[in-house]
Structure formats: structure tokens, C-alpha cells
């Protein structure tokens with residue numbers, strides 16, 4: 004079942020041009036988005052006072068990646084909840100809220116308990132899942148299937164990118180009644196259609212990521228700095244590295260750098276800075292300069308052709324990725340980090356598909 008691949012995680016990473024195609028199949032029509040499972044509820048969503056994203060782990064990170072586009076196209080405040088934390092706090096949820104539950108398996112205990120809680124409080128509950136007939140799919144009022152195909156590797160890869168794309172389509176559908184954003188929505192739809200091709204391009208970095216992994220094999224720790232659309236990429240890249248390569252790794256909001264993390268910077272600690280082109284580019288350029296001034300061991304991810312604009316010194320490792328619409332860039336940017344986590348795991352001799360202590364579906368609290 005792994006075909007030409009050694010591991011399911013590897014197969015699932017390389018499958019992403021296809022899985023994203025199936026996520027979008029039949030849903031992009033005449034320059035607009037049609038989501039059958041949401042159609043009847045779009046009006047209610049548009050009138051809600053708040054959208055709350057709820058999930059755990061990678062699914063939470065996918066929602067975080069989609070959040071800026073949701074805010075932009077809907078004009079509705081969007082808040083984020085880790086499912087366990089929402090329960091711990093018994094945070095307020097109202098009838099006027101739309102609660103969006105994101106879960107690959109649709110069976111994660113914390114997410115399902117948060118769903119019971121939101122239902123009891125009268126919110127409109129929307130499910131985003133990869134599993135038809137799952138508890139999440141059955142108990143929510145409406146939703147979307149991400150159609151990424153069965154994911155076997157415990158580390159979520161193709162489901163993550165399909166979740167982001169499914170939520171981007173959802174944001175487009177919610178914002179479809181606004182004339183003011185029509186050109187923006189059109190540009191995003193165009194880039195969605197090109198996304199599978201761009202993913203096959205970025206997958207060509209496989210060998211480069213294998214070499215990068217080799218240079219990092221013995222490090223104790225790895226930091227990933229992102230912001231804006233790619234704050235989620237930093238969190239998700241670091242999560243992949245820690246869960247499969249069993250290496251300490253933290254994703255950080257670059258805007259928080261001076262509020263503590265900067266103290267960690269020295270010549271030995273590798274730091275990946277995501278600096279692809281978007282509204283935060285110049286801020287990330289200055290982050291790179293500041294890290295370099297403190298002799299940080301930098302690895303910079305940038306848009307194709309930007310190496311010389313981001314590299315503080317010739318010796319700095321640069322990962323160049325294809326550019327797409329800013330809101331879809333997280334789908335591209337996570338791929339080299341998935342590949343890096345995969346190769347680090349193989350080279351460090353750990354189990355790729357079944358990481359220590361982890362289960363694919365966390366059905367207990």
C-alpha cells in the first residue's frame with residue numbers, strides 16, 4: 004500500500020498535489036466556490052457575531068492558518084480555541100456564535116466534548132473533517148468533508164494542507180456576497196486551481212531537505228519563526244519535528260521575538276525564519292537582520308528569486324519556494340518542513356509512521 008515509498012508519511016507528503024485536487028474537485032465553479040454541505044447555512048454564518056475555531060494539534064494549526072482570510076472576507080471576529088482549553092475554562096459560547104470544529108479523524112475526544120458544549124449553548128456548529136460518517140460529521144449542524152483520502156501516518160501531513168484549502172474555500176463562500184472583495188476572491192480562486200501544480204514544484208525540494216536534515220541531525224533543538232499567515236506554519240513545522248523526529252522544536256510568533264525568545268539565540272541553535280512575500284515581508288527582513296546581529300544560526304525560507312534580499316551573509320542556508328496568493332502560501336510553506344521532519348526522523352533512526360507514545364486518533368481525554 005505504500006507503493007514506491009518507504010513510509011506512509013513520505014507517501015502522504017508526496018500525495019499532496021492529488022489530495023488537494025480531490026479537496027477542490029467539483030467545488031470551484033465559474034470563478035466561485037460551491038460547498039453543498041454549507042449552502043443552507045451560509046446566511047446564518049454571515050449573521051453570526053463571532054466565528055470560533057476549535058480543534059487540537061495539527062487541526063488547530065490549520066484553522067490558525069485560515070483565520071486571517073476568514074477575518075478579511077467575512078468581516079466577523081474570529082477567535083481560536085484549543086478544544087481542551089475551552090473545556091478547562093468553560094469559555095463563554097453564545098447562540099449568535101458559529102463554532103467551527105476541525106478534526107481529521109472526527110473522533111478526537113476533546114474536540115467532541117467541546118462540540119457537546121457548543122451545541123448545549125446553542126451555537127451553530129460546523130464540522131471540517133476527513134472522515135465521512137465520523138461522530139463529528141454526524142453531530143454538527145453542517146460542514147465540509149476535506150476529502151484528502153485516508154491518512155495512515157500518525158503525523159498529519161496531507162490532511163493539514165487539505166484542511167487549510169477547505170477552510171479557504173469556506174471563507175470564500177461566506178464572503179461571496181461582498182462586491183468590495185470580488186477581485187481579491189477571484190485572485191484566490193485562480194491560485195487555488197494552480198495550487199496542486201505549485202505543490203508538485205515545491206516537492207522537488209526533497210533532496211535539499213534531506214541534506215538540510217543531515218546538517219541538523221545532532222542538534223538539541225530547533226526554532227521556527229513565522230508571523231501573519233505563516234504563524235501557523237511555524238507552529239505546525241515545529242510540531243512535525245518534535246512528534247516524529249523526537250527533537251525539541253518550538254514554533255514562535257516572530258513578533259514576540261524580543262519579548263523573551265531572543266535570549267536563546269547563539270551560534271549553535273538553528274532557527275528557521277519564514278520570510279516569503281506578503282504584507283509582513285519587511286518585518287521579517289528586519290527579524291533576520293536582528294538574529295544575524297546576534298550570530299544566530301539562520302535558515303531562511305523565502306519566495307523564489309528572493310534569496311539575495313533575505314540572506315544576511317552568503318553562507319546562510321536559503322529555502323526558495325514558489326509564490327502563491329498570500330493566504331494560500333501556508334499550504335506551500337509547510338511542505339519543506341514536512342520533508343525536513345521526515346528526513347530528520349529517518350536519519351535519526353526513529354519510527355516515522357508510529358512515533359513513540361502517540362496514537363493516530365486521541366479518543367480519550
Ligand code: F6R
Pocket residue numbers: 059060061062063105106107108109110111114157158159160242246363364365
Ligand atoms: C499531529 C497530529 C495531531 C492531531 C490531533 C487532532 O501530526 O496528527 O496533533 O492533529 O490529535 O486530531 P484530529 O484532527 O483527528 O482531531
